[in-house]
Amino acid sequence: MKITSRILSRSLGLLLALTPLANAQNDDQSALPEAEMTAEDAAAMKAHYDFIDSLSWVRSGTAQIGDRATIVIPEGYRFTGAEGSTKLMDYYGNLTNGSELGYISPENMDWFAVFEFDDVGYVKEDEKDKLDADEILNQLQEGQKVANEQLREMGRPTLNVLGWHTPPFYNNDTKNLEWAIRLSSEDGSEIINYKTKLLGRRGVMDVVLVCDEEQLGSVVPEYQNLLEGFSYNQEESYAAYTEGDKVAEYGLIGLIAGGGLLVAAKSGLLAKLWKPIAIGAIAVGSFLKRILKGKNHDAI
Structure with a gap:
């Protein structure tokens, strides 16, 4: 049984960050009493855990992020590459564009980041x-506002940009651009979109942190510490730039404000250039209780 959640769309480079769907096998508070479980409930739970276990996980050492970079996997964390990342996003009910390169999270999958x-x-x-x-x-x-016009035409939920959670800042030593924006969806719920751009020779590694807003205070330092283990391959590093290499048509401000997507939106080409990625997920306890109580898994 495939469990899906509300699908939310990305507009102008803003990837929605909601409470992560997690493998909460060790979360005793999220499970219902065994007496309330039916055979169908148990089968659904088993299918969920079997799917998570079927993915290829790296739990130590160094993992490859595509053919461009690596990341150190500390004890207590798990990483899966491009294939596993795409499967997870599909499983979570998210649209994908095939460019997902990696997914890292704690072992309990209480939060995650996608590369x-x-x-x-x-x-x-x-x-x-x-x-x-x-x-x-x-x-x-x-x-x-421009993107919302396109979203309505595509039959997708619109978003409003409320303000900064963390204003943009650039780390000159690591070449990281980072910020967090507050958004609201059509149903009035607020969303935190936390993004990191890791600059390289031929482009940018886009990293999106997905966690519950209440977790941000503790998770962001943990996430930033993990990114210290990220490194581009030598020939892909920012410092390896060589005259004649392709140069982006916009700078740091464009990376935050949407860059070419804003131009595309104004020219009516957004639908063609749209990168269909979304992360919409639900809380651990809610997810397991939905399975165990046999709710409609496609409507949230």
């Missing part, structure tokens, strides 16, 4: 001292 590479070219860092949070926010809000 995807965008080969936009070498992004110059000459805007690092010009990250005007108010101006960028205005661009995001205006861009979202």
